[in-house]
Amino acid sequence: MALQINPNVSRLRCSWSGQELPGTPFSSRVGLCRCCPAPGRPVVVEYDAAKVLTDLCGTPLARRDGAGIWRYAPLLPVLGVPEEYAADVGHTPTVRHARLSRELGIEVFLKNEGTSPSGSFKDRGLAVGVALGRACGARRFCLPTQGNAGVAACLFSARLGMPGCQVWMPEGFKDSVYHRGCEFFGGEVRFAGPNIAAAGRAMRERVAHQLSTGEYVDISTFFEPGRLEGKKTMGLEIAEQFAGRCLPDLIVYPTGGGTGLVGIWKAFTELSALGLFERHHARLPRMVAVQSVNCDPVVQAFHKGLDHVLPVSSRGTIADGLDVPAAIMGHGILRVLRESGGTAVAVSEEAIRTAFARYGESGVPAGYESAATLAGLLALRETGEIADGAVVLLLNTGSQLVPLAKS
Ligand SMILES: [Zn+2]
Incomplete structure (x- = not known):
């Protein structure tokens, strides 16, 4: 087909x-x-x-x-995607972590997204984004990235036999594990500027002609609707994995562009509207966004009561995926946090490093972004925002291998 x-x-x-x-x-x-x-x-x-x-x-x-x-x-x-196209994407395990649960006095579940083919949750979004774009006539994709999204875009372009994705990275990412990963899957990598925003601006300027003629399609976060639909499958899986019991009280999510957070909530609202939720799932989780204090536009906007996110000037974070100073779907993220009765919390770089080490000691495979979610959980636990015995699901968006290979 x-x-x-x-x-x-x-x-x-x-x-x-x-x-x-x-x-x-x-x-x-x-x-x-x-x-x-x-x-x-x-x-x-x-x-x-x-x-x-x-x-x-x-x-x-x-x-x-x-x-x-x-x-x-x-x-x-x-x-109609080929049988093998995304057979290894998703189906990621959600496991209760007894040791962290005991230490924190709550029920801690971890969803480990590192098992998808390029090693992160980006595979879900790009698998759908690339297939959808192709179905609409795209011949080649381009995007700016400072992480796994570029690798995933190249991987799925290769799986559809398309020309390599053109990937724009900040200058500092030359020879990085991401650079090598993109080239491995046939991508063409260009470098510009100090961060993803600058790389994106350079890309749109340099390939403006190809974008206007439709020769290239911009598959940046939220620039097309497919990536959100792919990330939505995390929420569909969570509902499936919590079958026969209540959904978690809280879902804690490391928030950069926020596709996963918005996607998980979209899954829940669609299941609910379709009447596909079981009776145990009547109460939806509170959604929590975690960012680094060095780049926390969503946290600032949430606590100021804004309905949209104002760009901040990032001071850089070890968690590259959280280094998004201007989230184009900021309004959608804020809406989810408020609709779900959730919150937003910023954590220090030191807290992220400490949480990363704690994950390592606890045998949890997780990158710095995921460590930020643990740091966010600890901060909310300390302020009493999370009650004793609460059931909390932490999204581990990628494995430790990439950040360790990078540093
Ligand atoms: Zn509009």
């Missing part, structure tokens, strides 16, 4: 104004919305509930015959 848009998709909507995009969804390439001031805001996919339920015909959402994250095909925007 060739790649095709899922007929269950009903519409595309602007994440800020709620305005529906005109025309048939995905009849052309989809970037940012046109209803908001340039460059526009992220667009989100919506599904026709009746069609999804007919498609399921009373069977569970997760299909036994689907591979990897395409087990959830009725709620993904693109169908």
